[in-house]
Structures are given as structure tokens and as C-alpha cells.
Amino acid sequence: MAATDHGTRSAFLREVRSAVTPHAFLLVLGVLGLMIAFITSYAGAFHHPRPTDVPLGVVAPPPAARQLVRQLDRLPGSPLDPRALPSERAARQQLADREIDGALLVDPHGTADRLLVAGGGGASLAQAVEPVVTSAEKSRHRTVRTVDVIPADPGDSRSLSSFYLVVGWCVGGYLCAAILAISAGARPSNGHRAVIRLAALALYAIAAGLAGAIVVGPVLAALPGTFFGLWGLGALVVFAVGATTLACQALLGVLGIGLAILLIVILGNPSAGGAYPYPLLPPFWRAIGPALPPGAGTWAARSVAYFRGHAVTGPLLVLGAWAAGGTVLTLLLSVFRKPGNAADEPAPEERLPAA
Known part of the structure; x- marks a missing residue:
């Protein structure tokens, strides 16, 4: 009986070695490594998206523009990378050239400002910038209205x-x-x-x-x-x-x-x-x-x-x-x-x- 059991085990091990060769085993280990890398890479990239150094144009009268740029640049976590621009036309042009991802237009005669975004460059980015700018504007007792000047196509x-x-x-x-x-x-x-x-x-x-x-x-x-x-x-x-x-x-x-x-x-x-x-x-x-x-x-x-x-x-x-x-x-x-x-x-x- 013992000899029979030993023969059965030997036959089983031979079948295992035949079915899964050392080369195949190494390849399977490689696949496992790729799977772990896949999970790590996707989870690492997507698990906590937050804006960091988003290029933002600021259009405002010169003294106010410099002060506002400094304020936005010092926000916790550095979500924005603001820079002063001379006009709304320049802001729209830089948005079209993909040099900036948003532009804050300050109304010099009121408290209602506008935030220009380009949804065609990524809806999630436009949506992430809006609350950051809105919060900063609220601290200055101002309101902001978002305008998508390059929106995504209805089919996109x-x-x-x-x-x-x-x-x-x-x-x-x-x-x-x-x-x-x-x-x-x-x-x-x-x-x-x-x-x-x-x-x-x-x-x-x-x-x-x-x-x-x-x-x-x-x-x-x-x-x-x-x-x-x-x-x-x-x-x-x-x-x-x-x-x-x-x-x-x-x-x-x-x-x-x-x-x-x-x-x-x-x-x-x-x-x-x-x-x-x-x-x-x-x-x-x-x-x-x-x-x-x-x-x-x-x-x-x-x-x-x-x-x-x-x-x-x-x-x-x-x-x-x-x-x-x-x-x-x-x-x-x-x-x-x-x-x-x-x-x-x-x-x-x-x-x-x-x-």
C-alpha cells in the first residue's frame, strides 16, 4: 500500500512538473508582478486627486492684481500657480493656447467676478479649480461665476x-x-x-x-x-x-x-x-x-x-x-x-x- 501511495504521489508530481514548467512558473510570477504594479499605479494615481500648481491667470487692476496673485499663491497646499495678465483677451488667448487652465477676471466696479475655464481640456480639472477659487473669493467677500469658454463637445x-x-x-x-x-x-x-x-x-x-x-x-x-x-x-x-x-x-x-x-x-x-x-x-x-x-x-x-x-x-x-x-x-x-x-x-x- 505504501509503495502504491508513493507511486501515486510521484506520478502526480510528474504531472505537475509537466503541466507547470519552471519557465511557465517564472512567467506566472512575472504576471503577478505586473498585476501588483497595475493596481499600485492606478490606485496611486487616482486615489486622492487634488489640484497642485494649476496655472491660473489673474486679470485685475495692477495694485489689486499683485496682491491677489500673492494671496492665491499662498493658499494651503499650493493648489494654484497664479500669474497676472493684462486683459481678458490675453487670458482667453492663453486658455486657447493651453498655457493656463483658468483665468480669474476681477470686476473693478463690483464684487461679482468671473472664472474662465476650458472644459475641453478636462472637465475634472475645471471642476477642481472652481471650489478653490470660490473659497478664496469668499474670504475677500466677493462672488465668482464660472464660465466655460472652451467646453467639451456634447458627445464627449x-x-x-x-x-x-x-x-x-x-x-x-x-x-x-x-x-x-x-x-x-x-x-x-x-x-x-x-x-x-x-x-x-x-x-x-x-x-x-x-x-x-x-x-x-x-x-x-x-x-x-x-x-x-x-x-x-x-x-x-x-x-x-x-x-x-x-x-x-x-x-x-x-x-x-x-x-x-x-x-x-x-x-x-x-x-x-x-x-x-x-x-x-x-x-x-x-x-x-x-x-x-x-x-x-x-x-x-x-x-x-x-x-x-x-x-x-x-x-x-x-x-x-x-x-x-x-x-x-x-x-x-x-x-x-x-x-x-x-x-x-x-x-x-x-x-x-x-x-
Whole structure:
């Protein structure tokens, strides 16, 4: 009986080792780590949004303006970054250029002031600034009325369509790249194959950018702005993310998919300024957001949709850097790779039959 039990246990252990290999076990541990990072990143970014150093223009007679700027700058927690502006026209122009996120217009002949906001740049930010300014005005025995001078489109609830559009483009980019690479081994076999995959990715990016622009434009009427501007932005976002994913896979093989998910999904999405624009995010996420594709894409999409393309140069340079860097790294790692890596071998269906 004892021998039978021992044989049963041995058979069971062999089945376990066969079903869950050491390699698979390590991959599962990696997935667990990504899950923990996902929860930490999203909860850390979103659990306590509060305004910090929100750029705010102040239009008032010169002596009062200087005093009010000092008062607003000294509010507990530093929610505002106020600066004096010469006129309402200048305030509206800076709002349109995305240089400020709000403007307080002081009535020199009464006690009823106005707060100009741009809801198209993020409804949550506009709503967060309003109580801060209202409280400060109340302490001065004044009232304030909020005016949304660049409101979100009726089909764009809370100005979130740009963010979800970019998230969709990012998902399409790294999934396409992963499929292109994994279908024939986790790493490109040679320079020619890398070039072909990058070319295929470029064609896919053009189609994906077009599809996204059609859905949020003619189909759903979720975003205003130029159709071709959104199309071009989408193609760049998809290619930047896809090229980055191909580079990660060329560097680390199948583990590169995890690195791409870490960069784009775990770090990039919560720091993109979508649900909560940058001034509402904690310092870490506020710092990395503009440098990652989801953040650069979201900012650019909102600029194209609501701000006539103002303030897109920086985000487009960021996306271009990811696209160029991913392309160059993919090619270099493919051309100068060391031969003999099992991950570089073509899939069985791609092997030519013997002559």
C-alpha cells in the first residue's frame, strides 16, 4: 500500500512538473508582478486627486492684481500657480493656447467676478479649480461665476473621448507588434524580417489611425476637430507604441511584452492626464505622463479636438522619439543579434520543407 501511495504521489508530481514548467512558473510570477504594479499605479494615481500648481491667470487692476496673485499663491497646499495678465483677451488667448487652465477676471466696479475655464481640456480639472477659487473669493467677500469658454463637445462626456481613443490606439499598437513577433519567434530573426515587420506595422498604424478617427468623428460624433489631424495623430501613436513593443521583444524576447505593458499600460495610462489632468495627479505620475505615448497622445488629441492644434509640438516630438527609437533599436538588435537563440528560430509552419 505504501509503495502504491508513493507511486501515486510521484506520478502526480510528474504531472505537475509537466503541466507547470519552471519557465511557465517564472512567467506566472512575472504576471503577478505586473498585476501588483497595475493596481499600485492606478490606485496611486487616482486615489486622492487634488489640484497642485494649476496655472491660473489673474486679470485685475495692477495694485489689486499683485496682491491677489500673492494671496492665491499662498493658499494651503499650493493648489494654484497664479500669474497676472493684462486683459481678458490675453487670458482667453492663453486658455486657447493651453498655457493656463483658468483665468480669474476681477470686476473693478463690483464684487461679482468671473472664472474662465476650458472644459475641453478636462472637465475634472475645471471642476477642481472652481471650489478653490470660490473659497478664496469668499474670504475677500466677493462672488465668482464660472464660465466655460472652451467646453467639451456634447458627445464627449467629461472630455474623456480623447483619452479612450488614445488608449485604444495604444492597445492596438502593442497587440499588433506582439502578434507580428510571436507568430515567428519572440525576436526578429534578421534585419530583413525586422524591416518587413516594421513596414507591416506602419500600414497597420495608418489603418488604425483612420479607423479611430472615423469612429469618434462621423460614427459617434464624440470629438470635434479636424478629421485628418486625428487620423495622422492616431497613425503616429499606433506606430510609436508598436515600434517600442517590437524593440522590447527584440531585447528581451517574450518578456519584452511584459516590459511594453509596464511602460504603456501600467505607467502610461494612469499618468496620461485622461480621467485626471496633470495638475490633479501626484508628482510621480505628473512627471512621467508627458514623456510616455499615452500622455503625449491624449494631450495632442485634446489639442486637435478643442484647441485648434495649439501646444502639440512637444507631444508630437515625444511620440516621434518613441517611434524613431523603437525602430532604430529593433533594427540594431535584429542585425547584430547573436545567432543560435531558440527564440529566433522560425515557427514550424514557416520552415521550408527539405529538398
